[in-house]
Amino acid sequence: MRLIGFIIVCLTGAFLLYGTTELPDWGDPQSPASVHLSNHYIERAMEETQVPNLVTAVLADYRGFDTMFETAVIFCAGLACFLLLRDFRKEKERFYRHVPTGVILHFKDSKKKLPIGKEFQHMDKQWVPYDIIIQSVCRILIPFIQIYALYVVGHGDFSPGGGFQGGVIFGSSLILIAIAYDLKTLVTRIKEKVLGIFAAVGVLIYVGIGFICMLLGGNFLDYSKLAKIIPVDPGHIRALGMLGVEIGVGIAVMAVMAIIYINIVSEGKHDEGL
Amino acid sequence: MTEILSLIVAKYNYWLYVILMMIGLYAMIAKNNLIKKLVGMNIFQTAIILFYVSIGYKKDATIPIIEGAHGGHGASGAAIHAADYINPLPHVLMLTAIVVSVATFGVAMALAVRVYQRYQTLEEDELRMRLSEK
Amino acid sequence: MHWQIDLIVLTFVIFCAIAAISVKDLLATAILFGAYSFMMCLLWAVMGAVDVAFTEASVGAGVSTVFFVAAVFRTSRRTKD
Numbered sequence: 001m002r003l004i005g006f007i008i009v010c011l012t013g014a015f016l017l018y019g020t021t022e023l024p025d026w027g028d029p030q031s032p033a034s035v036h037l038s039n040h041y042i043e044r045a046m047e048e049t050q051v052p053n054l055v056t057a058v059l060a061d062y063r064g065f066d067t068m069f070e071t072a073v074i075f076c077a078g079l080a081c082f083l084l085l086r087d088f089r090k091e092k093e094r095f096y097r098h099v100p101t102g103v104i105l106h107f108k109d110s111k112k113k114l115p116i117g118k119e120f121q122h123m124d125k126q127w128v129p130y131d132i133i134i135q136s137v138c139r140i141l142i143p144f145i146q147i148y149a150l151y152v153v154g155h156g157d158f159s160p161g162g163g164f165q166g167g168v169i170f171g172s173s174l175i176l177i178a179i180a181y182d183l184k185t186l187v188t189r190i191k192e193k194v195l196g197i198f199a200a201v202g203v204l205i206y207v208g209i210g211f212i213c214m215l216l217g218g219n220f221l222d223y224s225k226l227a228k229i230i231p232v233d234p235g236h237i238r239a240l241g242m243l244g245v246e247i248g249v250g251i252a253v254m255a256v257m258a259i260i261y262i263n264i265v266s267e268g269k270h271d272e273g274l
Numbered sequence: 275m276t277e278i279l280s281l282i283v284a285k286y287n288y289w290l291y292v293i294l295m296m297i298g299l300y301a302m303i304a305k306n307n308l309i310k311k312l313v314g315m316n317i318f319q320t321a322i323i324l325f326y327v328s329i330g331y332k333k334d335a336t337i338p339i340i341e342g343a344h345g346g347h348g349a350s351g352a353a354i355h356a357a358d359y360i361n362p363l364p365h366v367l368m369l370t371a372i373v374v375s376v377a378t379f380g381v382a383m384a385l386a387v388r389v390y391q392r393y394q395t396l397e398e399d400e401l402r403m404r405l406s407e408k
Numbered sequence: 409m410h411w412q413i414d415l416i417v418l419t420f421v422i423f424c425a426i427a428a429i430s431v432k433d434l435l436a437t438a439i440l441f442g443a444y445s446f447m448m449c450l451l452w453a454v455m456g457a458v459d460v461a462f463t464e465a466s467v468g469a470g471v472s473t474v475f476f477v478a479a480v481f482r483t484s485r486r487t488k489d
Contacts (some may be wrong), residue, residue, distance in 0.1 A: 264384055
Protein backbone atom coordinates (compact mmCIF):
# COMPACT_ATOMS: atom_id res chain seq x y z
CA MET A 1 0.00 0.00 0.00
CA ARG A 2 2.75 2.33 1.00
CA LEU A 3 4.74 1.59 -2.16
CA ILE A 4 1.71 1.99 -4.43
CA GLY A 5 0.91 5.27 -2.71
CA PHE A 6 4.45 6.48 -3.18
CA ILE A 7 4.36 5.61 -6.90
CA ILE A 8 1.03 7.38 -7.38
CA VAL A 9 2.29 10.46 -5.55
CA CYS A 10 5.48 10.55 -7.63
CA LEU A 11 3.52 10.22 -10.88
CA THR A 12 1.13 13.02 -9.89
CA GLY A 13 4.03 15.18 -8.84
CA ALA A 14 5.86 14.56 -12.11
CA PHE A 15 2.80 15.56 -14.11
CA LEU A 16 2.31 18.70 -12.04
CA LEU A 17 5.99 19.62 -12.35
CA TYR A 18 5.72 19.17 -16.11
CA GLY A 19 2.66 21.43 -16.00
CA THR A 20 4.53 24.24 -14.28
CA THR A 21 6.54 24.91 -17.45
CA GLU A 22 3.40 26.36 -19.01
CA LEU A 23 2.62 28.63 -16.08
CA PRO A 24 3.48 32.33 -16.21
CA ASP A 25 6.64 33.49 -14.43
CA TRP A 26 6.28 34.11 -10.76
CA GLY A 27 5.27 37.71 -10.02
CA ASP A 28 4.58 38.54 -13.65
CA PRO A 29 2.18 41.53 -13.82
CA GLN A 30 0.94 40.31 -17.21
CA SER A 31 -0.08 36.86 -16.03
CA PRO A 32 -3.54 35.84 -17.25
CA ALA A 33 -4.99 35.93 -13.75
CA SER A 34 -4.38 39.66 -13.40
CA VAL A 35 -5.32 41.11 -16.76
CA HIS A 36 -9.06 40.51 -17.00
CA LEU A 37 -11.47 41.06 -14.16
CA SER A 38 -9.23 42.15 -11.34
CA ASN A 39 -8.17 45.37 -13.09
CA HIS A 40 -11.74 46.57 -12.95
CA TYR A 41 -11.88 45.81 -9.23
CA ILE A 42 -8.63 47.61 -8.52
CA GLU A 43 -9.37 50.71 -10.56
CA ARG A 44 -13.07 51.19 -9.96
CA ALA A 45 -13.76 49.73 -6.49
CA MET A 46 -12.74 52.91 -4.71
CA GLU A 47 -15.11 55.19 -6.58
CA GLU A 48 -17.93 52.66 -6.71
CA THR A 49 -17.89 51.58 -3.09
CA GLN A 50 -15.56 53.97 -1.22
CA VAL A 51 -13.90 51.09 0.60
CA PRO A 52 -10.09 51.31 0.46
CA ASN A 53 -9.53 47.65 1.35
CA LEU A 54 -10.11 46.00 -2.00
CA VAL A 55 -10.35 42.52 -0.50
CA THR A 56 -13.30 43.57 1.67
CA ALA A 57 -14.92 45.36 -1.25
CA VAL A 58 -14.72 42.30 -3.47
CA LEU A 59 -15.62 39.91 -0.66
CA ALA A 60 -18.73 41.63 0.61
CA ASP A 61 -19.97 43.53 -2.41
CA TYR A 62 -18.92 42.19 -5.80
CA ARG A 63 -18.88 38.59 -4.63
CA GLY A 64 -21.41 38.97 -1.84
CA PHE A 65 -23.54 36.07 -3.00
CA ASP A 66 -20.53 33.76 -2.80
CA THR A 67 -19.69 34.90 0.72
CA MET A 68 -23.28 34.42 1.84
CA PHE A 69 -23.11 30.73 1.04
CA GLU A 70 -19.68 30.42 2.61
CA THR A 71 -21.29 31.67 5.80
CA ALA A 72 -24.05 29.12 5.31
CA VAL A 73 -21.40 26.40 4.96
CA ILE A 74 -19.86 27.43 8.27
CA PHE A 75 -23.29 27.38 9.90
CA CYS A 76 -23.88 23.89 8.51
CA ALA A 77 -20.51 22.77 9.91
CA GLY A 78 -21.55 23.92 13.37
CA LEU A 79 -24.87 22.13 12.95
CA ALA A 80 -23.11 18.94 11.80
CA CYS A 81 -20.82 18.96 14.87
CA PHE A 82 -23.83 19.44 17.12
CA LEU A 83 -25.79 16.62 15.50
CA LEU A 84 -22.83 14.23 15.42
CA LEU A 85 -21.68 14.64 18.99
CA ARG A 86 -24.36 16.13 21.19
CA ASP A 87 -25.37 13.73 23.92
CA PHE A 88 -28.29 14.73 26.13
CA ARG A 89 -28.00 11.90 28.62
CA LYS A 90 -27.24 13.33 32.04
CA GLU A 91 -24.39 11.99 34.10
CA LYS A 92 -25.69 10.31 37.21
CA GLU A 93 -22.75 11.16 39.43
CA ARG A 94 -21.66 14.56 40.50
CA PHE A 95 -18.51 15.70 42.20
CA TYR A 96 -18.12 18.81 44.31
CA ARG A 97 -15.01 20.17 45.90
CA HIS A 98 -15.07 22.05 49.18
CA VAL A 99 -12.67 24.89 48.45
CA PRO A 100 -11.25 25.76 51.91
CA THR A 101 -10.41 22.17 52.84
CA GLY A 102 -10.08 20.45 49.47
CA VAL A 103 -12.47 17.67 50.47
CA ILE A 104 -14.25 16.05 47.52
CA LEU A 105 -17.93 15.18 47.81
CA HIS A 106 -19.34 12.48 45.57
CA PHE A 107 -23.11 12.65 44.90
CA LYS A 108 -24.62 9.55 43.39
CA ASP A 109 -28.05 11.12 43.03
CA SER A 110 -28.04 13.81 40.36
CA LYS A 111 -31.10 15.55 41.79
CA LYS A 112 -29.32 16.86 44.86
CA LYS A 113 -27.37 19.99 44.16
CA LEU A 114 -25.05 22.19 46.14
CA PRO A 115 -24.84 25.95 45.62
CA ILE A 116 -21.76 26.78 43.56
CA GLY A 117 -19.79 29.69 44.86
CA LYS A 118 -16.90 30.50 47.15
CA GLU A 119 -17.47 27.43 49.28
CA PHE A 120 -18.12 24.66 46.75
CA GLN A 121 -17.03 24.25 43.17
CA HIS A 122 -17.78 21.79 40.40
CA MET A 123 -15.42 18.96 39.75
CA ASP A 124 -15.14 16.20 37.22
CA LYS A 125 -12.96 13.23 36.44
CA GLN A 126 -10.51 15.27 34.40
CA TRP A 127 -10.20 17.93 37.04
CA VAL A 128 -6.78 19.50 37.46
CA PRO A 129 -5.85 21.97 40.21
CA TYR A 130 -6.52 25.38 38.77
CA ASP A 131 -3.75 27.88 38.47
CA ILE A 132 -4.42 31.32 39.90
CA ILE A 133 -1.84 32.97 37.64
CA ILE A 134 -3.39 31.66 34.43
CA GLN A 135 -6.89 32.57 35.59
CA SER A 136 -5.94 36.11 36.57
CA VAL A 137 -3.99 36.77 33.38
CA CYS A 138 -6.82 35.42 31.24
CA ARG A 139 -9.40 37.43 33.17
CA ILE A 140 -7.49 40.60 32.39
CA LEU A 141 -6.68 39.59 28.82
CA ILE A 142 -10.07 38.37 27.58
CA PRO A 143 -11.86 41.78 27.47
CA PHE A 144 -8.99 43.20 25.41
CA ILE A 145 -9.13 40.28 23.00
CA GLN A 146 -12.85 40.85 22.58
CA ILE A 147 -12.46 44.58 22.00
CA TYR A 148 -9.76 43.83 19.45
CA ALA A 149 -12.11 41.40 17.71
CA LEU A 150 -14.80 44.09 17.51
CA TYR A 151 -12.20 46.50 16.12
CA VAL A 152 -11.19 43.98 13.47
CA VAL A 153 -14.82 43.58 12.40
CA GLY A 154 -15.58 47.30 12.48
CA HIS A 155 -12.40 48.46 10.81
CA GLY A 156 -12.39 45.78 8.14
CA ASP A 157 -13.25 48.32 5.47
CA PHE A 158 -10.00 50.22 5.94
CA SER A 159 -7.42 47.74 7.16
CA PRO A 160 -6.84 44.00 6.94
CA GLY A 161 -9.59 42.20 8.74
CA GLY A 162 -13.28 41.69 8.51
CA GLY A 163 -16.07 39.48 9.68
CA PHE A 164 -14.30 36.15 9.35
CA GLN A 165 -11.17 37.16 11.25
CA GLY A 166 -13.01 39.13 13.93
CA GLY A 167 -15.46 36.31 14.46
CA VAL A 168 -12.67 33.79 14.85
CA ILE A 169 -10.83 36.02 17.34
CA PHE A 170 -14.00 36.54 19.38
CA GLY A 171 -14.69 32.81 19.31
CA SER A 172 -11.16 32.05 20.46
CA SER A 173 -11.63 34.41 23.41
CA LEU A 174 -14.62 32.27 24.42
CA ILE A 175 -12.46 29.16 24.02
CA LEU A 176 -9.82 30.81 26.23
CA ILE A 177 -12.42 31.14 29.01
CA ALA A 178 -13.06 27.41 28.75
CA ILE A 179 -9.34 26.59 28.85
CA ALA A 180 -8.37 28.94 31.66
CA TYR A 181 -11.30 28.13 33.97
CA ASP A 182 -13.21 25.04 32.96
CA LEU A 183 -15.84 24.14 30.43
CA LYS A 184 -18.69 24.57 32.91
CA THR A 185 -17.80 28.23 33.39
CA LEU A 186 -18.21 28.89 29.68
CA VAL A 187 -21.36 26.81 29.34
CA THR A 188 -23.06 28.52 32.27
CA ARG A 189 -22.08 31.97 31.07
CA ILE A 190 -23.19 31.46 27.50
CA LYS A 191 -25.94 28.93 27.14
CA GLU A 192 -25.88 26.44 24.33
CA LYS A 193 -29.18 27.80 23.03
CA VAL A 194 -27.78 31.33 22.88
CA LEU A 195 -24.83 30.13 20.80
CA GLY A 196 -27.14 28.29 18.42
CA ILE A 197 -29.36 31.32 18.06
CA PHE A 198 -26.33 33.53 17.42
CA ALA A 199 -25.10 31.23 14.66
CA ALA A 200 -28.48 31.35 12.96
CA VAL A 201 -28.94 35.09 13.52
CA GLY A 202 -25.58 35.81 11.88
CA VAL A 203 -26.64 34.10 8.67
CA LEU A 204 -30.06 35.74 8.96
CA ILE A 205 -28.53 39.23 9.16
CA TYR A 206 -26.65 38.57 5.92
CA VAL A 207 -29.67 37.19 4.08
CA GLY A 208 -31.92 39.83 5.63
CA ILE A 209 -29.80 42.69 4.29
CA GLY A 210 -30.03 41.09 0.86
CA PHE A 211 -33.79 40.82 1.12
CA ILE A 212 -34.19 44.41 2.35
CA CYS A 213 -32.32 45.51 -0.76
CA MET A 214 -34.75 43.46 -2.85
CA LEU A 215 -37.77 44.97 -1.09
CA LEU A 216 -36.42 48.45 -1.79
CA GLY A 217 -36.41 47.75 -5.50
CA GLY A 218 -32.86 46.63 -6.20
CA ASN A 219 -31.20 43.31 -6.82
CA PHE A 220 -30.33 40.89 -4.06
CA LEU A 221 -27.49 42.44 -1.99
CA ASP A 222 -27.50 45.69 -3.97
CA TYR A 223 -26.53 47.91 -1.06
CA SER A 224 -27.00 51.21 -2.89
CA LYS A 225 -30.77 50.85 -2.46
CA LEU A 226 -30.35 51.01 1.31
CA ALA A 227 -29.94 54.78 0.95
CA LYS A 228 -33.74 55.05 0.87
CA ILE A 229 -34.07 54.05 4.51
CA ILE A 230 -30.72 55.07 6.02
CA PRO A 231 -30.05 58.79 5.90
CA VAL A 232 -26.34 58.93 5.11
CA ASP A 233 -24.18 60.16 2.27
CA PRO A 234 -25.31 58.09 -0.76
CA GLY A 235 -21.72 57.46 -1.79
CA HIS A 236 -20.97 55.85 1.55
CA ILE A 237 -23.99 53.57 1.68
CA ARG A 238 -22.27 50.58 0.11
CA ALA A 239 -19.56 50.65 2.77
CA LEU A 240 -22.28 50.68 5.40
CA GLY A 241 -24.04 47.73 3.80
CA MET A 242 -20.76 45.84 3.79
CA LEU A 243 -20.28 46.60 7.48
CA GLY A 244 -23.70 45.14 8.24
CA VAL A 245 -22.90 42.00 6.29
CA GLU A 246 -19.54 41.64 8.03
CA ILE A 247 -21.22 41.90 11.42
CA GLY A 248 -23.52 39.05 10.43
CA VAL A 249 -20.57 36.93 9.29
CA GLY A 250 -18.70 37.72 12.52
CA ILE A 251 -21.58 36.67 14.76
CA ALA A 252 -22.09 33.41 12.85
CA VAL A 253 -18.39 32.49 12.84
CA MET A 254 -17.98 33.34 16.54
CA ALA A 255 -20.86 31.13 17.58
CA VAL A 256 -19.88 28.23 15.32
CA MET A 257 -16.27 28.16 16.57
CA ALA A 258 -17.49 27.99 20.18
CA ILE A 259 -20.05 25.28 19.32
CA ILE A 260 -17.47 23.10 17.56
CA TYR A 261 -14.96 23.44 20.39
CA ILE A 262 -17.45 22.71 23.17
CA ASN A 263 -18.85 19.67 21.40
CA ILE A 264 -15.47 18.16 20.53
CA VAL A 265 -13.81 18.69 23.89
CA SER A 266 -16.68 17.32 25.97
CA GLU A 267 -17.81 14.63 23.53
CA GLY A 268 -21.14 16.39 23.40
CA LYS A 269 -21.87 16.18 27.12
CA HIS A 270 -21.10 19.84 27.84
CA ASP A 271 -20.12 19.14 31.40
CA GLU A 272 -16.48 18.29 31.61
CA GLY A 273 -13.52 18.86 29.38
CA LEU A 274 -10.24 20.55 28.80
CA MET B 275 24.16 29.89 -16.44
CA THR B 276 22.19 33.10 -15.94
CA GLU B 277 19.37 31.62 -18.02
CA ILE B 278 19.09 28.65 -15.71
CA LEU B 279 19.21 30.90 -12.67
CA SER B 280 16.46 33.12 -14.02
CA LEU B 281 14.38 30.05 -14.82
CA ILE B 282 14.83 28.82 -11.27
CA VAL B 283 13.90 32.19 -9.78
CA ALA B 284 10.84 32.36 -12.03
CA LYS B 285 9.54 28.88 -11.31
CA TYR B 286 10.96 27.55 -8.03
CA ASN B 287 7.84 28.59 -6.13
CA TYR B 288 5.65 26.34 -8.22
CA TRP B 289 8.04 23.42 -7.77
CA LEU B 290 7.99 23.79 -4.02
CA TYR B 291 4.19 24.00 -4.01
CA VAL B 292 4.09 20.75 -5.96
CA ILE B 293 6.39 19.14 -3.39
CA LEU B 294 4.12 20.34 -0.59
CA MET B 295 1.11 18.94 -2.43
CA MET B 296 2.91 15.60 -2.82
CA ILE B 297 3.62 15.46 0.92
CA GLY B 298 -0.06 16.02 1.63
CA LEU B 299 -1.20 13.45 -0.91
CA TYR B 300 1.26 10.87 0.40
CA ALA B 301 0.01 11.39 3.96
CA MET B 302 -3.57 10.97 2.80
CA ILE B 303 -2.82 7.72 0.98
CA ALA B 304 -0.20 5.97 3.06
CA LYS B 305 -0.66 7.01 6.68
CA ASN B 306 -2.49 4.62 8.93
CA ASN B 307 -3.90 6.99 11.51
CA LEU B 308 -7.07 8.92 10.65
CA ILE B 309 -5.87 12.14 12.27
CA LYS B 310 -2.61 11.92 10.30
CA LYS B 311 -4.72 11.63 7.17
CA LEU B 312 -6.56 14.78 8.18
CA VAL B 313 -3.27 16.60 8.62
CA GLY B 314 -2.30 15.46 5.14
CA MET B 315 -5.58 16.78 3.78
CA ASN B 316 -4.95 20.15 5.38
CA ILE B 317 -1.41 20.30 3.98
CA PHE B 318 -2.78 19.56 0.52
CA GLN B 319 -5.37 22.27 0.99
CA THR B 320 -2.89 24.91 2.09
CA ALA B 321 -0.60 24.05 -0.83
CA ILE B 322 -3.43 24.77 -3.26
CA ILE B 323 -4.31 27.99 -1.42
CA LEU B 324 -0.64 28.98 -1.62
CA PHE B 325 -0.67 28.39 -5.36
CA TYR B 326 -3.78 30.52 -5.81
CA VAL B 327 -2.42 33.39 -3.76
CA SER B 328 0.89 33.32 -5.59
CA ILE B 329 -0.69 33.69 -9.04
CA GLY B 330 -2.12 37.00 -7.88
CA TYR B 331 1.28 38.33 -6.89
CA LYS B 332 2.81 41.12 -8.97
CA LYS B 333 6.36 42.37 -8.82
CA ASP B 334 6.83 45.95 -7.56
CA ALA B 335 3.24 46.17 -6.44
CA THR B 336 1.83 46.92 -3.01
CA ILE B 337 -0.85 45.30 -0.88
CA PRO B 338 -4.44 45.68 -2.14
CA ILE B 339 -5.45 48.58 0.08
CA ILE B 340 -5.80 51.89 -1.73
CA GLU B 341 -3.30 54.41 -0.48
CA GLY B 342 -4.28 57.88 0.66
CA ALA B 343 -7.94 57.01 0.93
CA HIS B 344 -8.25 56.94 4.70
CA GLY B 345 -8.68 60.66 5.16
CA GLY B 346 -12.13 61.60 4.00
CA HIS B 347 -14.88 60.51 1.70
CA GLY B 348 -14.82 61.07 -2.01
CA ALA B 349 -12.33 59.93 -4.57
CA SER B 350 -8.65 60.34 -3.88
CA GLY B 351 -6.87 62.71 -6.19
CA ALA B 352 -4.47 60.51 -8.11
CA ALA B 353 -5.65 57.91 -10.60
CA ILE B 354 -5.32 54.29 -9.57
CA HIS B 355 -3.25 52.00 -11.78
CA ALA B 356 -3.94 48.29 -11.68
CA ALA B 357 -0.24 47.44 -11.97
CA ASP B 358 0.47 49.12 -8.61
CA TYR B 359 -1.72 46.81 -6.56
CA ILE B 360 -1.61 43.07 -6.07
CA ASN B 361 -4.56 41.22 -7.55
CA PRO B 362 -7.20 41.00 -4.77
CA LEU B 363 -9.40 38.38 -6.40
CA PRO B 364 -7.43 35.22 -5.42
CA HIS B 365 -7.13 36.61 -1.88
CA VAL B 366 -10.90 36.84 -1.57
CA LEU B 367 -11.47 33.32 -2.84
CA MET B 368 -8.81 31.85 -0.58
CA LEU B 369 -9.81 33.84 2.51
CA THR B 370 -13.21 32.20 2.54
CA ALA B 371 -11.61 28.86 1.67
CA ILE B 372 -9.43 29.02 4.80
CA VAL B 373 -12.36 29.72 7.11
CA VAL B 374 -14.45 27.00 5.49
CA SER B 375 -11.48 24.64 5.80
CA VAL B 376 -11.33 25.13 9.57
CA ALA B 377 -15.07 24.50 9.82
CA THR B 378 -14.78 21.26 7.84
CA PHE B 379 -11.71 20.35 9.92
CA GLY B 380 -13.92 20.70 13.00
CA VAL B 381 -16.51 18.38 11.47
CA ALA B 382 -13.78 15.87 10.59
CA MET B 383 -12.49 15.99 14.16
CA ALA B 384 -16.02 15.42 15.43
CA LEU B 385 -16.26 12.36 13.19
CA ALA B 386 -12.90 11.11 14.47
CA VAL B 387 -14.06 11.49 18.08
CA ARG B 388 -17.23 9.60 17.21
CA VAL B 389 -15.26 6.79 15.53
CA TYR B 390 -13.05 6.52 18.59
CA GLN B 391 -16.08 6.37 20.89
CA ARG B 392 -17.45 3.39 19.03
CA TYR B 393 -14.32 1.41 18.06
CA GLN B 394 -11.71 2.62 20.59
CA THR B 395 -9.14 3.13 17.85
CA LEU B 396 -8.19 5.50 15.07
CA GLU B 397 -5.80 3.18 13.21
CA GLU B 398 -7.09 2.18 9.82
CA ASP B 399 -6.03 -1.50 9.92
CA GLU B 400 -7.51 -2.01 13.40
CA LEU B 401 -10.71 -0.34 12.25
CA ARG B 402 -10.91 -2.74 9.30
CA MET B 403 -10.42 -5.66 11.67
CA ARG B 404 -13.18 -4.47 14.02
CA LEU B 405 -15.51 -3.95 11.07
CA SER B 406 -14.88 -7.41 9.60
CA GLU B 407 -15.46 -9.06 12.99
CA LYS B 408 -19.11 -8.01 13.00
CA MET C 409 9.89 41.09 -2.41
CA HIS C 410 13.20 39.33 -1.89
CA TRP C 411 13.13 35.84 -3.24
CA GLN C 412 15.74 34.71 -0.71
CA ILE C 413 13.36 35.29 2.24
CA ASP C 414 10.66 33.48 0.32
CA LEU C 415 12.91 30.49 -0.35
CA ILE C 416 14.01 30.22 3.30
CA VAL C 417 10.44 30.37 4.61
CA LEU C 418 9.24 27.86 2.02
CA THR C 419 11.99 25.45 3.06
CA PHE C 420 10.87 25.77 6.68
CA VAL C 421 7.30 25.12 5.60
CA ILE C 422 8.29 21.90 3.87
CA PHE C 423 10.34 20.75 6.87
CA CYS C 424 7.39 21.45 9.17
CA ALA C 425 5.06 19.50 6.88
CA ILE C 426 7.36 16.47 6.74
CA ALA C 427 7.88 16.55 10.51
CA ALA C 428 4.14 16.91 11.17
CA ILE C 429 3.25 13.78 9.25
CA SER C 430 6.17 11.68 10.45
CA VAL C 431 6.30 12.12 14.25
CA LYS C 432 4.71 9.35 16.29
CA ASP C 433 3.01 11.53 18.88
CA LEU C 434 -0.23 13.25 17.88
CA LEU C 435 0.22 16.11 20.33
CA ALA C 436 3.56 16.88 18.68
CA THR C 437 1.77 16.74 15.34
CA ALA C 438 -0.69 19.34 16.62
CA ILE C 439 2.07 21.74 17.61
CA LEU C 440 4.07 21.16 14.43
CA PHE C 441 0.94 21.75 12.42
CA GLY C 442 0.45 25.04 14.25
CA ALA C 443 4.03 25.98 13.38
CA TYR C 444 3.37 25.01 9.76
CA SER C 445 0.30 27.26 9.64
CA PHE C 446 2.21 30.12 11.16
CA MET C 447 5.02 29.77 8.60
CA MET C 448 2.37 29.76 5.90
CA CYS C 449 0.93 32.96 7.36
CA LEU C 450 4.39 34.52 7.22
CA LEU C 451 4.72 33.50 3.59
CA TRP C 452 1.44 35.14 2.68
CA ALA C 453 2.31 38.32 4.55
CA VAL C 454 5.56 38.48 2.55
CA MET C 455 3.56 37.86 -0.62
CA GLY C 456 1.33 40.86 0.07
CA ALA C 457 -1.84 38.95 0.86
CA VAL C 458 -2.38 40.63 4.22
CA ASP C 459 -6.00 39.57 4.64
CA VAL C 460 -5.21 35.95 3.92
CA ALA C 461 -2.25 36.07 6.30
CA PHE C 462 -4.45 37.53 9.03
CA THR C 463 -7.05 34.84 8.51
CA GLU C 464 -4.45 32.08 8.58
CA ALA C 465 -2.86 33.48 11.75
CA SER C 466 -6.17 33.52 13.59
CA VAL C 467 -7.73 30.42 12.04
CA GLY C 468 -4.94 28.03 11.09
CA ALA C 469 -2.44 28.74 13.82
CA GLY C 470 -5.03 29.52 16.50
CA VAL C 471 -8.38 27.84 16.41
CA SER C 472 -7.55 24.77 14.35
CA THR C 473 -4.67 23.86 16.68
CA VAL C 474 -7.08 24.12 19.58
CA PHE C 475 -9.57 21.84 17.81
CA PHE C 476 -6.72 19.44 17.15
CA VAL C 477 -5.63 19.36 20.79
CA ALA C 478 -9.25 18.94 21.88
CA ALA C 479 -9.70 15.97 19.56
CA VAL C 480 -6.42 14.38 20.71
CA PHE C 481 -7.55 14.88 24.31
CA ARG C 482 -10.73 12.95 23.58
CA THR C 483 -9.13 10.21 21.47
CA SER C 484 -5.67 8.70 21.82
CA ARG C 485 -2.27 10.26 21.64
CA ARG C 486 -0.38 7.29 20.31
CA THR C 487 -0.13 6.38 16.65
CA LYS C 488 1.62 3.60 14.81
CA ASP C 489 3.23 5.67 12.07
